[in-house]
Amino acid sequence: MKQHEQSIAAAQQAVASKPKDRECYIELGMAYFEAHQFEEATAAFHQALDLDPKTAAAYNGIGRVCYHTGPPAAAIAAYEQAIALDPQYIAPIYGLGILYSAQLGDYERAVATFQEGLRHNPGNAFLTATLGSTYARMGRITDALVTLEQAQMLDPASAYVQSWLSILYLHQQRFDDAIATCQREIELADAHSPHRLLGLIYAARGQTEAAMTELEQAIALKAEDYEARAALAKLYQDVGRQQEADAALTLAQEQAEADHAEYGLACVAVVSGATERALALLKVALEKELIQPGWVRIDPEFAFIQDNPRFQMLIGQGPAGNGN
Numbered sequence: 001m002k003q004h005e006q007s008i009a010a011a012q013q014a015v016a017s018k019p020k021d022r023e024c025y026i027e028l029g030m031a032y033f034e035a036h037q038f039e040e041a042t043a044a045f046h047q048a049l050d051l052d053p054k055t056a057a058a059y060n061g062i063g064r065v066c067y068h069t070g071p072p073a074a075a076i077a078a079y080e081q082a083i084a085l086d087p088q089y090i091a092p093i094y095g096l097g098i099l100y101s102a103q104l105g106d107y108e109r110a111v112a113t114f115q116e117g118l119r120h121n122p123g124n125a126f127l128t129a130t131l132g133s134t135y136a137r138m139g140r141i142t143d144a145l146v147t148l149e150q151a152q153m154l155d156p157a158s159a160y161v162q163s164w165l166s167i168l169y170l171h172q173q174r175f176d177d178a179i180a181t182c183q184r185e186i187e188l189a190d191a192h193s194p195h196r197l198l199g200l201i202y203a204a205r206g207q208t209e210a211a212m213t214e215l216e217q218a219i220a221l222k223a224e225d226y227e228a229r230a231a232l233a234k235l236y237q238d239v240g241r242q243q244e245a246d247a248a249l250t251l252a253q254e255q256a257e258a259d260h261a262e263y264g265l266a267c268v269a270v271v272s273g274a275t276e277r278a279l280a281l282l283k284v285a286l287e288k289e290l291i292q293p294g295w296v297r298i299d300p301e302f303a304f305i306q307d308n309p310r311f312q313m314l315i316g317q318g319p320a321g322n323g324n
Contacts, residue, residue, distance in 0.1 A: 004035035093117035125155030137294030159189035192222035226255035
């Protein structure tokens with residue numbers, strides 16, 4: 001919180017010293033945005049537009065605010081205006097595509113957005129990778145892998161690409177490939193998620209000590225990684241460390257409920273071995289539209305129950321599903 005306050009104060013000082021500089025207002029808007037002060041952020045972006053109505057970054061900022069606050073139509077309009085002003089501006093292309101994909105589940109429009117973005121920005125590894133991730137959400141795994149491997153050739157040093165490849169390799173049960181891409185991601189940009197993924201893979205392989213080491217590292221890097229904490233609770237229980245297991249699972253449940261309610265709790269349940277509870281919570285989360293089935297389809301936490309008939313029906317792949 002203190003860091004956000006410092007960023008806002010610095011941006012306010014910049015605006016005060018340069019009240020006619022649109023860039024200062026954009027920086028102020030982004031400082032407010034990062035602090036989740038969305039009304040103030042929107043006001044700052046509009047002040048930038050008052051100075052120059054053709055400021056693409058201001059429209060992108062408004063789009064980002066509306067992505068979080070709604071309505072989606074307002075975010076779409078703002079992102080489209082930013083793209084119209086600057087078709088080579090990657091941020092609004094990504095924002096619009098992810099809005100369609102992750103929030104609305106409109107994968108066809110998401111694909112069209114990224115393909116159009118690549119038409120203006122050929123060879124952009126980030127957009128290529130995000131197109132690949134959209135194919136993955138659609139269940140078009142072969143297309144996703146081809147596209148992501150193309151992105152890897154475009155930018156071998158992209159941790160983002162490695163992360164998505166790890167997820168797809170995991171779901172294809174190509175565990176050695178998934179381990180290798182996780183390790184490359186850690187070398188490029190050490191973060192909690194590849195350690196968690198390694199922990200899940202090692203646990204599935206019965207390599208308990210290695211799994212605990214990776215999951216503990218994930219939590220060290222991000223204390224709010226409740227999926228890693230819940231998976232670790234299961235391993236603690238397996239090795240007889242019951243008190244630590246109970247404490248870890250309780251905290252993981254508290255963190256998950258505060259973050260993503262039923263979906264977060266479903267993730268905690270599935271990695272801690274409570275499959276039936278996980279499926280019941282997942283059903284509620286999908287009914288409440290807290291999550292898109294496309295993400296559930298490839299979420300690493302559910303990778304090890306993807307053949308479960310009830311799971312397949314919930315995500316629209318079983319006989320009772322309607323597709324997605």
